[in-house]
Structures are given as structure tokens and as C-alpha cells.
Amino acid sequence: MNIHQSAVPILIVAAPLVASFILPVLGWWKRAAAFPVALVALTFSFGVAIVAAREVLTNGPLQYFLGGWAPPWGIEFRIDHLGALMLLLLSFITLLVAIYSKRSISRELPEREVPFYSVYLLLVAGLMGMVATADMFNLYVFLEITSLTSYALVSIGGGAAVVSAFRYVILGTVGAAFYLLSVGYLYSVTGSLNMADLSRILPALYQSNAVLVAFAFFVIGMSIKMALFPMHAWLPGAYSNAPSAVSAVIAATTTKVAMYALVRVLFFVFEPRFSVEVIPVTTLLSWMGAVAMVLGSVMAIVQSDLKRMLAYSSVAQIGYSVLGVGLATTMGLTGALLHLINHAVIKCCLFLAAGAIFYKTGLREIRQLRKLSIKMPWTSAAFSVAAFSMIGVPPLGGFFSKLYLMLGAIDEGQWVFVGAILFSSTLALSYFVNVIRYMYFPSPNPDADAAVPVSVGGRPEENTASALSMTDPSRDEAPATMLGPMLILVGVTILLGWFNGDIVSRFLSPAILTSFGR
Amino acid sequence: MTEFVIGHFNIITYIVLMMIGFYAMTGKTNLVKKLVGMNIFQWSIILFVVSLGAKRGATIPILLDDANHDRNPEVVLDAMQYVNPLPHVLMLTAIVVGVATTGVALALLLRIYSQYGTLEEDELLETIRSAGNPSAPSR
Numbered sequence: 107m108n109i110h111q112s113a114v115p116i117l118i119v120a121a122p123l124v125a126s127f128i129l130p131v132l133g134w135w136k137r138a139a140a141f142p143v144a145l146v147a148l149t150f151s152f153g154v155a156i157v158a159a160r161e162v163l164t165n166g167p168l169q170y171f172l173g174g175w176a177p178p179w180g181i182e183f184r185i186d187h188l189g190a191l192m193l194l195l196l197s198f199i200t201l202l203v204a205i206y207s208k209r210s211i212s213r214e215l216p217e218r219e220v221p222f223y224s225v226y227l228l229l230v231a232g233l234m235g236m237v238a239t240a241d242m243f244n245l246y247v248f249l250e251i252t253s254l255t256s257y258a259l260v261s262i263g264g265g266a267a268v269v270s271a272f273r274y275v276i277l278g279t280v281g282a283a284f285y286l287l288s289v290g291y292l293y294s295v296t297g298s299l300n301m302a303d304l305s306r307i308l309p310a311l312y313q314s315n316a317v318l319v320a321f322a323f324f325v326i327g328m329s330i331k332m333a334l335f336p337m338h339a340w341l342p343g344a345y346s347n348a349p350s351a352v353s354a355v356i357a358a359t360t361t362k363v364a365m366y367a368l369v370r371v372l373f374f375v376f377e378p379r380f381s382v383e384v385i386p387v388t389t390l391l392s393w394m395g396a397v398a399m400v401l402g403s404v405m406a407i408v409q410s411d412l413k414r415m416l417a418y419s420s421v422a423q424i425g426y427s428v429l430g431v432g433l434a435t436t437m438g439l440t441g442a443l444l445h446l447i448n449h450a451v452i453k454c455c456l457f458l459a460a461g462a463i464f465y466k467t468g469l470r471e472i473r474q475l476r477k478l479s480i481k482m483p484w485t486s487a488a489f490s491v492a493a494f495s496m497i498g499v500p501p502l503g504g505f506f507s508k509l510y511l512m513l514g515a516i517d518e519g520q521w522v523f524v525g526a527i528l529f530s531s532t533l534a535l536s537y538f539v540n541v542i543r544y545m546y547f548p549s550p551n552p553d554a555d556a557a558v559p560v561s562v563g564g565r566p567e568e569n570t571a572s573a574l575s576m577t578d579p580s581r582d583e584a585p586a587t588m589l590g591p592m593l594i595l596v597g598v599t600i601l602l603g604w605f606n607g608d609i610v611s612r613f614l615s616p617a618i619l620t621s622f623g624r
Numbered sequence: 625m626t627e628f629v630i631g632h633f634n635i636i637t638y639i640v641l642m643m644i645g646f647y648a649m650t651g652k653t654n655l656v657k658k659l660v661g662m663n664i665f666q667w668s669i670i671l672f673v674v675s676l677g678a679k680r681g682a683t684i685p686i687l688l689d690d691a692n693h694d695r696n697p698e699v700v701l702d703a704m705q706y707v708n709p710l711p712h713v714l715m716l717t718a719i720v721v722g723v724a725t726t727g728v729a730l731a732l733l734l735r736i737y738s739q740y741g742t743l744e745e746d747e748l749l750e751t752i753r754s755a756g757n758p759s760a761p762s763r
Contacts (some may be wrong), residue, residue, distance in 0.1 A: 243714050246677035257728050261735065266752050268735045275729045276649060276662050283666050286718055293711065383750045 109488070112168040114158045115183035118193055119235045122151045126227035133220030141208055148230065152197040155190075162190040163612060169240070174571040184240040188443065188617035191609070192237045192366055195447055197455050198357045198598075200230045202591035204614050206458055207351035209585050210465055214349045215262060217245040222262070229255035229355070236363045242289045242299045242375075245367060249285065252363065254277045256356055260348040277330055284327030291320035301375050302322045308376060312384050321380075324371055325387055331364035334428055337396030338421045342405075345417035350461025353413060356456035356524050357420055361411030363448050365427055372431065373621040376491040382434050392432025396526040397555070398425025404531035407540075412472050417474060419496070423449040423532055426511060429523055433514045436622050440614050441510030447609075448503040448602055455595035456526065459489040461593065462584035472541050476548040482583050486545045488592040493538035494582065495599045498531050503602030510610075634675035641668030653745040655736065666722045670715045676742050677711035685709045 125147030135139040161168055167186040171177065185193065203224065203414035210224055232251030239245050251565070257278065293299060296307045297314045301427050326337075333341040341361075345353050372388075373382050381388050402422030410413040430442025462485045463478065464470060479486040495502035498509075508527060515523040583589065601611070629636060641664055649660025685706045737743055740751050 111705055243717070245723065247717060254721075254728055257732070261732055266731050268739060269752065272655060272729065272732045272736060275725065275732065276658055279662050280649070280723050282721075287669045287672070289714075290669065290676060290711070293673075293714075294676045336673050373696060426750060603637070 108166045108279075109169050109184070110161070112161065112169065113170060114154060114161060114168055115170040115185050115238045116172070116577060118154045118158065118299065119231055119238055120184070120198070121154065122147050122227040122234065126224050128229060129224045129227060130220060133224070135219055137217070138582075140219045140223045143205075144227055144515055145201075146202055147227055148197065148201040151230065151234065152194075152201050155193040155197040158185050159190040161555055162187055165513070171414050177300040178298045181239045181244050181304075182240040182300055184449075184563055185238055185303075186617055186620070187613045188366075189237050191447070191613040193234060194414070196230070196233050196359055196363070198239065199450060199595075200226075200233070200355060201483075201596060203351055203355040203358075203454065203458070206354070206461070206588050206591040209587055210350050210461055213397035213451075213465060216260070216262075222259075224354075225255050225258050229259065229359075233359050233363050236340070236367060237295065239285075240301045242292065242304070243299065244299075244320040244585030246282065246286055246289060249364075249367070250282055252360055253282060253331070254345075255361055259356065260344045263348040263352065265347060266343070267347035270340070270347045274340040274344045275336070281327045281330030281337075284323045284330070288320040288324035288327060290321075291316045291323070300301075305375050305377070307560055308380075312380050317365050318385055321376065321387070325391070326370070328364050328368040328510050329394075331360040332368065332424055332428075333421060334394055335421060335423060336394070338402075339426075340396070341418040341421060342414055345412060345420065345426070345457075346414040350464055353416075354454050354457035354461060356574065357416070357457050358450040361420065361424055362450050363432075364464065369431060371437070373434075373439065373618075378434055378622055388432045390432070390436040392429050392520070392523065395425045395432055396523055397423060397425070399526055399530040400425075400533070403530045403537070407533060407537045409537075410472055411470050412463070412475070413470060414456070415472065415541075416456050416460060419534065419537070420449075421452070422527070422534070423496070424528070426508070426527070429527070430514060433511075433518055433523075435514055435517060435620055437510060437517055438514030439618050439622075440508055440610055441512075441514050443614050443618075444510055444606065444610065445504075445507035448495065448507045448599070451595055451598050451602065452496045452504060455488060455492040455592055456496070456598065458588070458592045458595070459485050459492070462588045463589065466582055466584055472544060474545045475541065478545040481581060483582055484589055488589075488596045489545070490542050491596045492599060493542060495603070497535045497538055501603050504601045505604065506603055506606040539540060627650075630663075630734060634672060634678075638668045638672035638675075641665075641671065641715070655733055655743045655745060655748075658745075659733065662729070663722070666725070670718050670722070673711050674715050677708045679707050682707045 125143055129140055129143050132143055158168060162185060167184060167189075169185075170183040172181040172183065174180070177613075200307035204223075207226075209518075211219060215222055215257075232253075232255060233250050235248035236245060236252060239248060257271050257275050259270050260274055289299070292304065295311055295314055296304055298304050298307055308317065330337045345357055348356060364583070372378075385430075399422050402418050402425055406415050406422065409418060427442045427446045429438075430445060433439070433442075434517045459468075463475065463482065466482060466485075467474075467476060491502070495504040498505045508531060512524055512527055515521075516528065549551060644663030645661045645663070645668060648664065650663065651656055651657050682705055685708070733743060736748070740748055742748055742751070
């Protein structure tokens, strides 16, 4: 397929980047201007992402040379089928979370809208850049923009958030440093940083020790960034202590983009046969994915805090995607990428619901959510549908991605992985149904549920106050700007299930074929 | 052995520095020391990549003999005469990123100190746990 020159790839990145610098100036003049500016920039990005997706589907991949310098000397931005889908997903989710954040941020961070939206836009620019760039070092820069803004956004959560953010800084920097080292080694043997150029030069150098070292450091660095199981230590604290809107956006985007970069380098810069035959990293990855899946789910079951449970569930879901990548087959990779998209949408919706519950009731403990379905029926419904999709109930999106993963594992004859997927999904069923049970069907004896040690969560007086408020189950739904994004994401989950065949055949298959077909 | 050490001097240096940084990050309980370790870790890699561009007896990457070049382009385009500037330029960017990371980390440490009055990790975790925060980071 021909590649077309277009300014679209740079526009997607430039819009939030420029807006994030205009915003503090406008905000200094008028604080209320911050939110509309952010909204305009994100809407523009989303619009351009739609244009890019249409262009890619009709005419093939788009590319843009920064400063007019052709690769391999200049930096190249390139959007192929997979990139177009990722950009669409990222711009959509960040736009929805921005709409949601208007109410939650004015509550959780009063008078801090200007810096918040400025950093938020910078995060979006970093995410878009990581997907759009086709240059290894440029990817490092965007990776660090994404990470630095995530550190800042996590740290404003209050309480132990600063400590979690510091831990995230240390581990995230180690991950990025490993990535930088791998770029250094690759450059030392190939003399190129452009991904397409590297994929031409590298096959002749597959036996070189420097390439092997570069590859190993790359995989470890990205595993830290995407919180693959033994390297996930930063994730639960960062997700559970961040402000609600930040948890939703970080859970839905940062680990996914790192995952996307892993897939890009594993299968598009290197050939699949390198990561399967020369260095058996895919086997290792699929085992780590399987372990992450099971242990993440086990850890999620024992959590009493809703957001922390969702965070450990994320560790498990990353395991699913990594397992699919590790299978290194068309079916496995399709499942991995589809699951990545489903997980982004679902986890965003779940964190938004958790944030709405916190906004209205101040509750975070799962046990305190008694009769929430009476108080907040729409939020409870959105949470339940998203949870069912995550478990893998058939008509919803999550079912199909797990189906692809299972079929991929069966094709390979890896029955252990089939068992791990089923077992982990069963565990997911148990921890999500536990929450839904408290929401909809609390035990008839209120003391049985209320008789939990109050010292587990928050300050004691806060708990008794909120427990009292829950005994009065009058209807008190979240505001429309918070409810809207959640319900839209629920709709997207259903559509992802309905149109999963279209997504695979139009976006994923053409992208995967360029790697596995050659 | 001696030849190996001399031949791989840059690689050995960066690995030693990296391990020192790694030790400080994992072995020390003081958060500032962890941050210093993180910095050593980062700089060791930057040092290594800069060393890739170094070349004995080469000159700065500006065309030596302009008059010659006009008459016969092939003569001057001998890459061996020039130092590769790209690793240095890339690392300039990486240094900026490193400075930004250090800045963010120091700002976080200020917040941690004003909030908890300590920068020792064990005391910090003790304080957070006794405050009864369910989402306190575990060790």
C-alpha cells in the first residue's frame, strides 16, 4: 500500500501541545478560560484523528517529515492502520475524561484548573506523539513527556499520592533509561533511528550481541512502563491515590501506549522470527503474561478499596494482552490488540464510575457501597455493564478479545494459557460480582455488611458519616457531565462487541499483515 | 585481559556507574539518596551513548576543505575524518529530560517532607499506615 504525505500526523500532536502552552497565559488572564481551551484542543485532536482514520482506511498509511527532512535523517511521523485506531481511541478517551473532569476537578482540586488542564494537554500530546512517531529517539522523548506529566498528575491526588508518585518517578525513570540504553545500542550498530530504516538494516545483524542487548533492554524498559507483573509495583499506588479523573485517563492510556510501542518494535522494527527464534523472548513474555493474569486477579480479590481493586485488575488485564503478544501469531496479536482497546475503554469507564461514587458519597470501600443502585442507578448500571464486559460476558467487547486470545492459544496448543485465561476470568467474575452484589443485593441484615472494622479505610469519623448517608437511600445521581462520558463508554463497549469483526478486518488485520505477511 | 578492559572501557564504566545507581535506588531508605541513585543511573547511560560518538583523531563535523569539495565531492565525504555528532545531540535532549525528571522528583520530595516531616522511607510508610490509609503503598 502506498504511503501518503500528509500534515495530519503532526496536527494531532501539535494541537494539544500548542494549547498546553497557550492555556496558562489565557488562564492567568481568566481562570474560567482553562476548561474551554482544553476542550477545544481535545475536540480538534479527536476530529483530526477521525480524518486520519478515514484517510488511512481509504488511501493507506500517512506520513509527515518534520522540517521537511526525509528519513532516515529527519524525524518521521507515520500513521498506519493500527496507529489510526490507537489515535482514535486515545483522543476519544481523553476528550471524554476532560468533560468528566470539569466537575470532579473543581471539587478535588479547587482553583487549580489552569495547571491541571495545562499538564493534562501535555499528557495528551505525549500519548499522541508516542503513537504517531516513527523515530526511536523521538519515541523516547514522547515517552518521557507522557511519564513526567503522569507523575505530576498522580501527585496532586492528596494523602499518600505524593509517595506513590515518587515511587512511580523512580521506577518510570529506570524503565525509560533502559529504553534509552537500547536506543543507544541500536544506533551504535545500525547508525539509524528511523523505525522503517531499522527494520531494513536489522535482519543482517540479528546475530550481533549489541542487537540482542538492545532488544533485551527494550523489552524490560517497556515492561516496567506498562506494569507487567513483577514490575508492576508503581501501578496500584499511582492508580488508587490519583484524583478520579486522572486515574481514569492514566489507566486507559499510559500502559496501553507502552504496550503499543512494545508491539511496534517487537513485530514491526524487528521481524517476528527474531523475537521467536533468535531470542525466545515471546515465550518468556507469554509466561509472564499468564502469571500476571492470575496473580493480578488474586490480588484484586483481596482488596477492600474499590480503586485499588481496579488497579490490580489492570495488572491482570495487561497480562492478557502480553500473553497475546507472546503467542506471536496473527490470532494472538489480534486478540492482544483488541483486548488492549477493550481494556482501555472498560477500565476508563470503571474508574469514572468509581470517581462518580466518590464525588457523590465520599466512599471508596467496596463494603460501604450498600444499596448504591437505589442512590445512583445509572452509575451502578454503567459500572455493572463495564464489569461484565471485563469479565467477558458474550455480547460485550471483552468477550471477543478473550475469545481471540483463547483461539490463539488453542492454535498453538498452549493449553496452560487457555486454562490461565479461563481461571483469571473466573477470578475477575468473583471480584466484580462482589462489588455488584453490594450495589444491588445487600444482605438483608445490614449489620452483617456494616460490621467491618471501620479503621480499614479513611478517617473513622468520615466513615461513620458516610455510612449514615448511605442508610438514606434517596436518589442522588452524579451530574450529567460525569454520567454522560460513562454512559458513552458503556455504549462504546457494546459497539466494540457488535463491530469486533469490522475492527479486526479493517484496522488490525492490515496492520498485522504488514509484519507477519512478509 | 588488559586489552579487553581498555577496549571496553566505556562499557565497563557505564555498567559500574549503573550498578552504583541501582544499589542506591534499592538499598537506601532515604528518598533523596534514592533520587541521587536514579540520577547516577540515568547519567551512566548518557555517558555511554556520548562515548559512542567519540573518535580518536577525528575533527568536528564541518566540511574541512570547501574548495576541494566543490571540485570533487567524493574526496571530502570521508566519514572517518569526522566525529559523529548525533549521539551528543541526542544526549543533550536526554539530559534535558533528566533535569526535568529530577525537578519533578525534588518537587515531590518537598511535598512529602512538608506533609509527613520525614524523608526516610520506613518512617514514611509507618506514618501512612498508622493514618489508616487503605491505599498506602506497601514495601
